[in-house]
Amino acid sequence: MIEKIRIKEVASYDSTGIEVDLGKVNYIYGSNGTGKTTISELLRNSEDQKFSSCNIERKQGSSDFDLFVYNRNFVQENFNIRNEIKGIFTLGKESTDILALIDEKMKDAEKHQERIGNLEKNIEEKDGELRNLQTEFVNQCWDLKQKYDENFKDAFTGLRNNRERFMEKCLNEAENNNCELYTFEELNSRVESVFKSSQVKVRTIPEIHYDSLVEEQPIFQTKIIGKKDIDIARLISELNISDWVQQGHRHMEGTDGICPFCQQELPVNFKEKLDEYFDETYTEQLQSLNSSIEKYERDTIGFFEKYNFLITEDIPYINKEKITSLFEIINSTYKENIQLLERKKNEPSRSIKLSSITSYLEQINSEVEQANVQITELNRVIDNIKEEKERLIKDIWRFIVEENKGHYESYMSNFKRENRALEGMKSGKDGQKDHKRRLEEEAIELQNQLTSVLPSIHEINTLLKSFGFTNFQLAESDEQGNYKIVRENGEDANETLSEGEKTFITFLYFYQLINGSNDQDKVNTARVVAIDDPISSLDSNILFMVSNLINNLKKKVRSKDSNFKQLIILTHNVYFHKEVSFNKGMSNKRQPDETFWIIRKTGNISHISGYEENPIKNSYELLWKELRENPNSITTPNIMRRILENYFKFFGNVDVNEIVEGFPDEDKVVCNSLLSWTNDGSHHVNDDLYVDSNQELNKIYFEVFKSIFINSNHESHFNMMMGDIDSEEEKNEANNEAKKEIQEALAQVAVGKE
Secondary structure (H helix, E strand, O other), X not given: OEEEEEXXXXXXXXXXXXXXXXOOEEEEEEOOOOOHHHHHHHHHOOOOHHHOOOEEEEOOOOOOOEEEEEOHHHHHHHOOOOOEEEOOEEOOOOOHXXXXXHHHHHHHHHHHHHHHXXXXXXXXXXXXXXXXXXXXHHHHHHHHHHHHHHHHOOOOOOOOOOHHHHHHHHHHHHHHOOOOOOOHHHHHHHHHHHHHOOOOOOOOOOOOOOOHHHHOOHHHHOOOOXXXXXXXXXXXXXXXXXXXXXXXXXXXXXXXXXXXXOOOEOOOOHHHHHHHHOOHHHHHHHHHHHHHHHHHHHHHHHHHHHHOHHHHOOOOOOOHHHHHHHHHHHHHXXXXXXXXXXXXXXXXXXXXXXXXXXXXXXXXXXXXXXXXHHHHHHHHHHHOHHHHHHHHHHHHHHHHHHHOHHHHHHHHHHHHHHHHHHHHHHHHHHHHHHHHHHHHHHHHHHHHHHOEOHHHHHHHHHHHHHOOOOOOEEEEOOOOXXXXXXXXXXXXXXXXXXXXXXXXHHHHHHHHHHHOEOOHHHOOOOEEEEEEOOOOOOOHHHHHHHHHHHHHHHHHHHOOOOOEEEEEEEEOOHHHHHHHHOOOXXXXXXXXXXEEEEEEEEOOEEEEXXXXXXXXXXXXXXXXXXXXXXXXXXXXHHHHHHHHHHHHHHHOOOOHHHHHHOOOHHHHHHHHHHHHHHHHHOOOOOOOOOOOOOHHHHHHHHHHHHHHHHHOOOHHHHHHHHOOOOOHHHHHHHHHHHHHHHHHHHHHHHHHHO
């Protein structure tokens, strides 16, 4: 069943729109042009884009149903210039046992549908539990991501802004990652070299070389003295004044035999003795000393120049602070050694031993070796950066898997348990669907034994004859499963039918269609029926026939065993509305399964009102009710004309134009304008007509309308119908007076006839 209809932003319905709550049997009354056809079109073709803002809400828990809608568009689609009409398959009536078996199978299918509904509800609940489990695990995984994101963000690329994808990655790695497990510190160190360091290769540091022998020259420890086998050698040796004598010897040149120290005349042959004392051996040793000192200075200064880059350049992995400290120590040692060598140079007879820098060089070489190991690894990583990144990312995820192990095991245990239950429910649902489908297929096979278009042809032709339509009938078409309309002589009658004949046969076709189907396998499905103004172009006799068919349909809707579940009737005809809505013994009271609605249009906008009882009593009362409740409608002038015709002409045989003649000349213009407008407007209103509602003009017409009653001495009737009389006594008095006036008018008519 349909529980609710919402319509807005289409045709004469504004953005607020209307909302209609439906029961089993529903009556919607409204004048032409108020928007009834729009409602029926929504029911007939809700998928149309123009109804995108509208909605049909089905009752929760109701089974599937087919929706049948009769309106003017149904007539146009099903009655056209084609010779053939699609046939209606109905159930044959010759096999009660097969029909009962079909009904039994369909009821069993409905039971399976109920079980399917229960299983779907349980599946939905279980899905919710699984979603909650997953949400909890997602948050646990995300907490890990937040914890290690700063360090391992390169391994999380593409997942850092998506909780679900990060969780899926955690699941996948937990199942497939078997890499070796590393500590956080080890991984973080590799991150520095793989992701954060420059991807430019670095030259290895050359090994530190220094000839330590330059520090251990024998000449540095040799005491350089003169020749020992001359007479002055013994004295120089005992006094240990070799260096002092050697300095004096150098200064003897140019002194003309005078001692450079005491300024006394030197002994004869003293210079020759000194020259002999400081012989060639002595000179060679001095030269060896000087060259050794120069080599030491040259090699050590060369060392500083060659390896100074270790402290002046930024070299990866070098402990620059330690290297600098070692260089400072070496430099200090060098300076101390230079001082010793200067003393040796001035005092060749002195024996010295230089401080060695070898131990410091060994420490520097050790640092260089360690740095070169890391540089070599860096260069290797750069040469294989793609593979290294992939390996590191896998190792990082192996670490994350281990960190998440407890949460993962708990989640998987709960998930598997709940998922097993869910799969069991789904399997049960599939089983129920298979049972339901098998029962429906068996029912269709049985229906195929009974369904035919011939019973529909017979039923429609019987109804045509009973209603007096004898000059045409339906016949089976040459195309199997279709109809055609023929005259009594067999000629095609499709293009020669009158408008009333077309309307009536189309309604009979619809009436048969809702009792069968154009599809052979849908003959016995549940169905909802909507009928919009089926009595257009029909005379009053046919109106009552159609009403009788619809009343039979109401009985089927209210029957528990029927496949008719709901009926919606829309009409503008008061008599038809009264016929189809009449409930014997209920007066105007509404039955529990009924709804009553009146739809009106004000300012070209449609509105709808619901009623607790049948609001349609008779057409004359309804006209006054419309005038009271909706005085500014575009149909207000037409309503006033119909009231005047009903009251003065039909009841009193009084020509309204004669009453107008009694008005002053200035009022006649307005009176004639009202009558002219209404005579024209009473026959041209439909759902597509737009007429601007002029409220000021309606007020003028209303005053003229009231004056007609006053000038004809029928003011009491006007007051009663407009509700201007409050007390029951006044109403009775006015009603009696109105009756008296009508009786007098009828008596005058009778006298005139005699």
